[in-house]
Amino acid sequence: MTDGTKTTPIDRRSFEPPYAQLARSIRARIGRGEYRPGDRLPSEAELCSAFGVSPMTVRRAVAELVREDVVVTEHGRGTFVKAPQIATATFDLADLMRHLANPEIVAHILEARIVSAGRRAADKLAVKEGDHVISIKRLLLHGEEPVFYHSEYLVFDPTRPLVEAELATTALQDLFSGASGAGLKYGRLTLHASSFTEKEAAQLGEAPGTPAWVLEHLFFDFDDRPESWGRFVGRADRLSFTTTVGIAEPAGG
Amino acid sequence: MTDGTKTTPIDRRSFEPPYAQLARSIRARIGRGEYRPGDRLPSEAELCSAFGVSPMTVRRAVAELVREDVVVTEHGRGTFVKAPQIATATFDLADLMRHLANPEIVAHILEARIVSAGRRAADKLAVKEGDHVISIKRLLLHGEEPVFYHSEYLVFDPTRPLVEAELATTALQDLFSGASGAGLKYGRLTLHASSFTEKEAAQLGEAPGTPAWVLEHLFFDFDDRPESWGRFVGRADRLSFTTTVGIAEPAGG
DNA sequence: TAGTGGTCTAGACCACTTA
DNA sequence: AAGTGGTCTAGACCACTAG
Numbered sequence: 001m002t003d004g005t006k007t008t009p010i011d012r013r014s015f016e017p018p019y020a021q022l023a024r025s026i027r028a029r030i031g032r033g034e035y036r037p038g039d040r041l042p043s044e045a046e047l048c049s050a051f052g053v054s055p056m057t058v059r060r061a062v063a064e065l066v067r068e069d070v071v072v073t074e075h076g077r078g079t080f081v082k083a084p085q086i087a088t089a090t091f092d093l094a095d096l097m098r099h100l101a102n103p104e105i106v107a108h109i110l111e112a113r114i115v116s117a118g119r120r121a122a123d124k125l126a127v128k129e130g131d132h133v134i135s136i137k138r139l140l141l142h143g144e145e146p147v148f149y150h151s152e153y154l155v156f157d158p159t160r161p162l163v164e165a166e167l168a169t170t171a172l173q174d175l176f177s178g179a180s181g182a183g184l185k186y187g188r189l190t191l192h193a194s195s196f197t198e199k200e201a202a203q204l205g206e207a208p209g210t211p212a213w214v215l216e217h218l219f220f221d222f223d224d225r226p227e228s229w230g231r232f233v234g235r236a237d238r239l240s241f242t243t244t245v246g247i248a249e250p251a252g253g
Numbered sequence: 254m255t256d257g258t259k260t261t262p263i264d265r266r267s268f269e270p271p272y273a274q275l276a277r278s279i280r281a282r283i284g285r286g287e288y289r290p291g292d293r294l295p296s297e298a299e300l301c302s303a304f305g306v307s308p309m310t311v312r313r314a315v316a317e318l319v320r321e322d323v324v325v326t327e328h329g330r331g332t333f334v335k336a337p338q339i340a341t342a343t344f345d346l347a348d349l350m351r352h353l354a355n356p357e358i359v360a361h362i363l364e365a366r367i368v369s370a371g372r373r374a375a376d377k378l379a380v381k382e383g384d385h386v387i388s389i390k391r392l393l394l395h396g397e398e399p400v401f402y403h404s405e406y407l408v409f410d411p412t413r414p415l416v417e418a419e420l421a422t423t424a425l426q427d428l429f430s431g432a433s434g435a436g437l438k439y440g441r442l443t444l445h446a447s448s449f450t451e452k453e454a455a456q457l458g459e460a461p462g463t464p465a466w467v468l469e470h471l472f473f474d475f476d477d478r479p480e481s482w483g484r485f486v487g488r489a490d491r492l493s494f495t496t497t498v499g500i501a502e503p504a505g506g
Numbered sequence: 507t508a509g510t511g512g513t514c515t516a517g518a519c520c521a522c523t524t525a
Numbered sequence: 526a527a528g529t530g531g532t533c534t535a536g537a538c539c540a541c542t543a544g
Binding site for chain 2: 031032033036037038056083084086087088089090091092093094097182184185186187188189190191192193194195209211212213215217219222236237240241242243244245246247248
């Protein structure tokens with residue numbers, strides 16, 4: 001560094017690769033406040049000579065910090081430390097998964113039959129209202145206690161293999177990890193804050209109007225045709241989504 | 254490729270760098286179903302010779318697809334196409350930002366004064382119950398219409414510069430982009446599905462019990478001390494979070 | 507013009523998997 | 526042993542920014 005502050009050297013015998021050590025070292029200096037929001041980091045050339053690594057290695061370390069939203073690079077000017085921002089936070093369904101991946105939770109099929117598509121299902125699945133679709137209702141149980149209600153509609157097409165796979169999916173893990181999705185190209189997920197309908201409340205043994213999460217999913221095949229549409233519904237107060245912006249871990253390294 | 258299928262060659266005069274062209278090309282092949290979930294991609298060496306680029310360039314392209322959760326690499330085995338997974342979806346606050354970054358929306362300060370910390374605020378801010386803290390209440394208005402209510406508590410410490418910066422923050426943009434956060438190291442954000450309290454409902458002109466989003470935020474300084482704790486509250490039915498898993502865009506390239 | 511990040515090359519060595 | 530991804534080197538040229 002140009003300021004003469006000691007830098008932790010790279011340990012080439014470590015299991016941790018140099019780019020990761022370097023990223024951790026810079027992250028720690030920011031975390032200790034040695035570089036403050038708005039400050040410019042040493043240039044890549046300086047970092048190269050300070051740590052004795054090649055440019056590509058430095059770039060990889062910096063790229064990692066950029067992904068973490070801890071610094072921002074400006075072409076021709078330098079790399080600058082960012083203040084933690086609410087705006088760029090992301091929440092991931094891992095929180096939901098921790099909740100549901102519990103092996104004690106099982107998916108119980110309440111109903112699986114052919115029905116006439118209602119207006120909304122027909123719209124989502126790009127079929128005509130009244131056309132046959134497959135309806136599957138599941139209850140996700142933790143022991144005796146229902147925790148999520150799942151309602152799903154599948155396009156009724158004997159030439160498509162999705163249905164069998166879906167019906168076989170009683171293990172919740174598969175439902176989420178896409179085991180039945182080998183014929184699917186992409187899906188759109190929407191997270192709503194809502195409250196239980198009468199029907200949902202009855203299934204879950206809750207009061208209608210209780211705050212609820214709704215995770216809606218719509219999957220498409222490789223011809224961009226909708227294949228399935230459904231929603232998970234569960235009590236709001238048992239689940240929240242948490243994330244961190246800025247440098248989460250206490251300063252070290 | 255080994256199967257003899259035509260590959261789009263790299264255009265070196267394009268504004269789009271080779272690694273991006275290559276990533277797009279592979280993504281398109283997956284999107285067209287030429288590589289299906291579970292299939293192995295050509296090895297990096299094969300991609301190098303097929304596209305006439307160096308190993309690092311191939312790796313960067315593949316790394317991009319890994320980040321997108323479209324493929325997974327397995328050391329010593331190969332790179333494999335993944336089925337779209339619910340489990341790995343992430344939602345980002347950009348949706349909320351689009352909602353709030355509207356220049357017509359302004360933050361109106363309802364109240365800013367020194368109060369005694371209640372139990373919850375004291376706990377979050379690591380002060381004693383009854384200690385002085387600064388309370389700020391804001392109403393986020395779209396024209397005449399209130400859309401979000403914001404309640405925030407700041408540690409009362411004249412040696413800390415945060416307070417002035419926070420009070421000056423009437424522009425909502427700053428509140429989110431961390432303009433007042435130059436002295437902050439990190440923050441924890443939590444997203445709840447909930448419903449309006451009496452007080453919130455009154456402020457927003459809604460009925461108590463209406464479904465609502467709550468975005469809670471807790472920020473720490475460079476000594477890992479809590480600095481501010483607060484929450485945004487808004488109607489649930491005006492906002493949802495959407496994301497995509499798998500290959501979103503129609504096949505091309 | 508000098509300094510910065512952005513990209514790429516053409517190899518190298520290693521660790522892991524499979525046969 | 527052969528093939529795969531994981532990492533790194535030591536440069537190169539370019540585009541952008543600033544004085």
